[in-house]
Amino acid sequence: xxxxxxxxxxxxxISGIIVRTKSITSGRKGPSIMQPMKDIVRLWKKGSVYSNxxxxxxxxxxxxxxxSILMAMSMLPLGSSPGVFSFNGDxxxxxxxxxxxxxxxxIAALDTxxxxxxxxxxxxxxFSMLAEPAFFILMGSLGLLTGYTSFDAIFQALHFGSYITYxxxxxxxxxxxxxxxxxxxxxxxxxPKTHLELTMIHEVMILDNSGFDLGLIFQATNLxxxxxxxxxxxxxxxxxxxxxxxxxxxxxxxxFGISIGLIESFMARYRMSHNAQxxxxxxxxxxxxxxxxxxxxxxxxS
Amino acid sequence: MNPITLFLLVVLIALVTIPFxxxxxKRGLLLFTELFIVVFSSIYAVxxxxxxxxxxxxxxxxxxGSVPIVIDxxxxxxxxxxxxxxxxxxxxxxxxxxxxREKKSQLSLHWVSFILTHIGLLAVCVVQNMLVFLLVWExxxxxxxxxxxxxxxxxxxxxxxINYLIQSHIGILVLTIAFVWVYVQIGSFSxxxxxxxxxxxxxxxxxxxxxxxxxxxxxxxxxxxxxTWLPYAHPAAPAHVSGIxxxxxxxxxxxxxxxxxxxxxxxxxxxxxxxxxxSIITGVYGVMLAIVQHNLKTLLAYHSxxxxxxxxxxxxxxxxxxxxxxxxxxxxxxxxxxxxTLNHSLFKSLLFYGAGNxxxxxxxxxxxxxxxxxxxxxxxxxxxxxxxxxxSGLPPFNGFISEFLIYSGLINGWIHGSFIFVLLFVFxxxxxxxxxxxxxxxxxKAFGTIFLGTQRHTFDHEPLESNRxxxxxxYAIVAxxxxxxxxxxxxxxxxxxxxxxxTGTLTAExxxxxxxxxxxxxxxGFASLLFIALSGVVWLVRKQLTKKQIDSCGETWGCxxxxxxxxxxxxxxxxxxxxxxxxxxxxxxxxxxxxISGIFPDEAYHAIxxxxxxxTYLIGAPLKRMRYWLNRFSFxxxxxxQFYILYGLVFIMALVTIPFFGYLYxxxxxxxxxx
Numbered sequence: 001x002x003x004x005x006x007x008x009x010x011x012x013x014i015s016g017i018i019v020r021t022k023s024i025t026s027g028r029k030g031p032s033i034m035q036p037m038k039d040i041v042r043l044w045k046k047g048s049v050y051s052n053x054x055x056x057x058x059x060x061x062x063x064x065x066x067x068s069i070l071m072a073m074s075m076l077p078l079g080s081s082p083g084v085f086s087f088n089g090d091x092x093x094x095x096x097x098x099x100x101x102x103x104x105x106x107i108a109a110l111d112t113x114x115x116x117x118x119x120x121x122x123x124x125x126x127f128s129m130l131a132e133p134a135f136f137i138l139m140g141s142l143g144l145l146t147g148y149t150s151f152d153a154i155f156q157a158l159h160f161g162s163y164i165t166y167x168x169x170x171x172x173x174x175x176x177x178x179x180x181x182x183x184x185x186x187x188x189x190x191x192p193k194t195h196l197e198l199t200m201i202h203e204v205m206i207l208d209n210s211g212f213d214l215g216l217i218f219q220a221t222n223l224x225x226x227x228x229x230x231x232x233x234x235x236x237x238x239x240x241x242x243x244x245x246x247x248x249x250x251x252x253x254x255x256f257g258i259s260i261g262l263i264e265s266f267m268a269r270y271r272m273s274h275n276a277q278x279x280x281x282x283x284x285x286x287x288x289x290x291x292x293x294x295x296x297x298x299x300x301x302s
Numbered sequence: 303m304n305p306i307t308l309f310l311l312v313v314l315i316a317l318v319t320i321p322f323x324x325x326x327x328k329r330g331l332l333l334f335t336e337l338f339i340v341v342f343s344s345i346y347a348v349x350x351x352x353x354x355x356x357x358x359x360x361x362x363x364x365x366x367g368s369v370p371i372v373i374d375x376x377x378x379x380x381x382x383x384x385x386x387x388x389x390x391x392x393x394x395x396x397x398x399x400x401x402x403r404e405k406k407s408q409l410s411l412h413w414v415s416f417i418l419t420h421i422g423l424l425a426v427c428v429v430q431n432m433l434v435f436l437l438v439w440e441x442x443x444x445x446x447x448x449x450x451x452x453x454x455x456x457x458x459x460x461x462x463x464i465n466y467l468i469q470s471h472i473g474i475l476v477l478t479i480a481f482v483w484v485y486v487q488i489g490s491f492s493x494x495x496x497x498x499x500x501x502x503x504x505x506x507x508x509x510x511x512x513x514x515x516x517x518x519x520x521x522x523x524x525x526x527x528x529x530t531w532l533p534y535a536h537p538a539a540p541a542h543v544s545g546i547x548x549x550x551x552x553x554x555x556x557x558x559x560x561x562x563x564x565x566x567x568x569x570x571x572x573x574x575x576x577x578x579x580x581s582i583i584t585g586v587y588g589v590m591l592a593i594v595q596h597n598l599k600t601l602l603a604y605h606s607x608x609x610x611x612x613x614x615x616x617x618x619x620x621x622x623x624x625x626x627x628x629x630x631x632x633x634x635x636x637x638x639x640x641x642x643t644l645n646h647s648l649f650k651s652l653l654f655y656g657a658g659n660x661x662x663x664x665x666x667x668x669x670x671x672x673x674x675x676x677x678x679x680x681x682x683x684x685x686x687x688x689x690x691x692x693x694s695g696l697p698p699f700n701g702f703i704s705e706f707l708i709y710s711g712l713i714n715g716w717i718h719g720s721f722i723f724v725l726l727f728v729f730x731x732x733x734x735x736x737x738x739x740x741x742x743x744x745x746x747k748a749f750g751t752i753f754l755g756t757q758r759h760t761f762d763h764e765p766l767e768s769n770r771x772x773x774x775x776x777y778a779i780v781a782x783x784x785x786x787x788x789x790x791x792x793x794x795x796x797x798x799x800x801x802x803x804x805t806g807t808l809t810a811e812x813x814x815x816x817x818x819x820x821x822x823x824x825x826x827g828f829a830s831l832l833f834i835a836l837s838g839v840v841w842l843v844r845k846q847l848t849k850k851q852i853d854s855c856g857e858t859w860g861c862x863x864x865x866x867x868x869x870x871x872x873x874x875x876x877x878x879x880x881x882x883x884x885x886x887x888x889x890x891x892x893x894x895x896x897x898i899s900g901i902f903p904d905e906a907y908h909a910i911x912x913x914x915x916x917x918t919y920l921i922g923a924p925l926k927r928m929r930y931w932l933n934r935f936s937f938x939x940x941x942x943x944q945f946y947i948l949y950g951l952v953f954i955m956a957l958v959t960i961p962f963f964g965y966l967y968x969x970x971x972x973x974x975x976x977x
Contacts, residue, residue, distance in 0.1 A: 047851035051858040053756050055676045057687070063844055067837040071829070087825040088818070089710040093697060096706075096738070097833065100696040103742055107687075110750030110872070113674070114858045118750075118872020125746055126881050129739025136735040137728060140713055144724070149713050197861060207859045212848045216840075276884050283732070290728060294721065 003078035006246065007230055010253040011222040012037050014229065017254060021261025036222070040215045048211030053113040061108030062213040066220045068101030073223060076230050077152040078249060080239035086152040091139040094151070095132065098183075101220075102128055109205040116197045120204035127189060127201070127275055131182045134282040138175055141290040142168075145297070151234070159238030164296060168289055169235040175285055176235075177259070180228035182279060184221055187264040189275050199272070229256040306358050306371055309342055313421060320417075321410040325403060329396045332413045336392040336420070340385040343424050347385075350378035351796055362431065367491050369431045375799035376564065377427040379640055380557045384427070386782075387549040387647050388420045390775035394655050395542030397771040401662060402452075412452050418445035419546070426554055430493040432481040436474065443470045446551055450539040462531075462538035469531040473521025480514040493565060500566035509569045515562040516577065523555025525614060526584040529607045530917040533591075536606070537599035537667065541658020544599060545651035548606040553643050556613055560639075563621055564803055570625030578618030578726065582733040585611025587916070589740040590885055593747065593878050594912040598657050598667045601748060602650065605693065608737060609646040612705065613639050615730055619711040620804065626723070629805055630815035631714045636801045637794055638707030644793070645700045645786065649692040652779045656686040659772055660752060663765035669874045671759040672752040678765045683753040685776045690745035692783050695738050698830030700786035706826060707794075709734065710819065743881060751874040758868045788831050791824040875910065882910075890915040 016033035023030025074084035075094045102124070109121035143149045145165065146157035158165055182189050185202030197204050206217050233252045237245055270278055316335040320328055346356045350373045358371040399409060422442030429435050451463035487503065488495040500508045521528045536544045588607030595601040616639025623632030659682045660675065661667055676683040692699035709731070716727040786793050860866050895908035
């Protein structure tokens, strides 16, 4: 429950930090950190415009997308305090429940009958699908290292090993950071600030959403940032007492936001046709983790 | 009188009566007979699942020996799956076939073969005598062939039917060879002889035998590369027949493989590796091809191949668990495979019935011609959506439960395995997660282009929602899909006895491990329920907060363009274009296009047809070569009657003279010897 609450808190400021970092690096002062959240609250108060083409699928989709992310959040622990749910193999549920949300997001985009949104939906479906194996192999390798299969147990046991586990943690952080960028359609994959619909992925999928639903989707994106940030936090937390973990959590989330901002500021978007290759490379990186784990366990010659 | 004999007698009377009845009575009798079969067989099946195996010994004949009819838990599980699908299939089918009212004689044949297929499938599950097994297998194959070719006036249907008939007979041929091998070695037609064979013969030979069985049953199940009949037969058949074929007929192949694994527990590791590798390839290849299909029913057929792959991964995990002595893994693997068998029979029959509704409303199965049907057929759309979510393995529906079990089996093996198996399991997890992702791509495409957006094509009639009788069986299936998703623990518990047939009674330690995985399944059910509840709560909050706000309607945003037309929508092909480009290295496409050129361009077109590369190389190429050689003898078939009479005469002459010469030869030898 603690991790859930903290993630909600982190979600309030994380995109503000990203925006602020980007502003500072480009030599502007930038809006306040809470500005994106204020925008969302404003959207929640607004009325909506629906396209005549859309049906009930379009109206329920943002709700289900949002609650799928809440569900995924409830699986994550924070240090020694477990999530709302914890069972063996909960990372499979985590990945699949996020996929349910994505499914609805995609069909909502197709429901508008717009070719732009279809294009975005097609890209989102393909790219996030390619990222799936990387996550599974990563979590499976950590499971192999620790001998457990739930988030909670894996993250706690991760820190009783040698310091090498922290080296693995760094590669894992890189993979998770990249998965975050893919899942949230950020810079090397997609440019959220682009002005051309043809080059967007996520932004173009929600062109027709407005009002409360658009606010839900934005907040869901913020939560998703916090969600992946928490996964990274857990790589380094171990079972420290709460008065250490909570400040550490916030510090790492802020660093996470800043690094996303920096990546966005200094990297260019890949060509759309190169994205698939890039994403598949993540799988091979996670295989690297697997082999290091096997090396660590001395499992190669058995 | 033996209950089985009585049962068969009742069914026989029904079969004989059906052709003599009017259209309405025919339907009534069919439903009644189906209900009778379902109730009768389910009683024994439920008994077996709670621990009371029923055995009947039919007398048989001199050739076959006595015929044991054994309803054990494994058979019972499949009997229940078959019964449910046939029950929904018959209700749906009766309604579906009203459109073909005028084809009276064909309808009789169709319904007779419908019942025969059901009986054949049930018999395959329970008969434990090799000769009789082949006999009932043949009945099932032929009667389902008759069901497939219902619309026999279409040449495509006949081609598909013949393709199916030939391929299933190649499967039967392989099975016959395997059975004969056992008979030659052991000298009995009873199924126990297979076990004796496994225990008495050296390992390579018993591995060869189980491999033969696997290939024979793989033809029916549709494992790659024996899958090529599926994408033809499913689209050709009427919707309820496709639902039944995909839902249960191909599962009988899975049953066969499981039964043989159970009878031959000697080669678990080797056959486990074979099944696992073939299944991963089957799963990935099936879904890869499914995505690029334009024909809705072909798409669904390729998805059946994918799901057979998933079931196969479960079986592979189970048998590797047995072979490596990792019992929790074995239990979880077999549980995943058996549960996925049930799950797939549910959502796949639902999808085919949905496709049937769409077909009857529009008379088309081309995905590109649909669009916006959600407004015309809201209920079918809803049902199709649930099935799409379930088949993509997404929570809170049933597909997720079985895929989760298979994942946990794999990860369990991964953690406890040695290096080479870790690599194998990583490969399997990679494959399974890729299958999951691709399935989402495929079903967002299918659901999105069929039901969402605006209509791309004007049909002769306005598409209308199907009537209630078509929707009721579909809702029944959805109820079960949701029930398995939310209360999976009851269904997994029902699998205990079938699984213990493989693993033997579990030790205390293993029981503990298994009950902890049962606890996990319970947690998932709870989490799924919470997910549904949470969505409901968010929806209510949204409704409450937006109550005062004013919603308005407008055109879809088109970057300022205000005259959009349906043709400007993203099509199914464009939706998967990036994917197709990526997959071109593996898959094969047949493109033909004529581009616009010149000052006064004329008609231009661009068409892409996905081909099945395995079919092209494995079946197409040898057939071409064979045809080339056989064409050299085409002068024999010259069409003149005189020649044919001559062949007949030559044949009769040969028949007479060859033994005569043989006799002459022996006579001469004898004569020379005496001289």
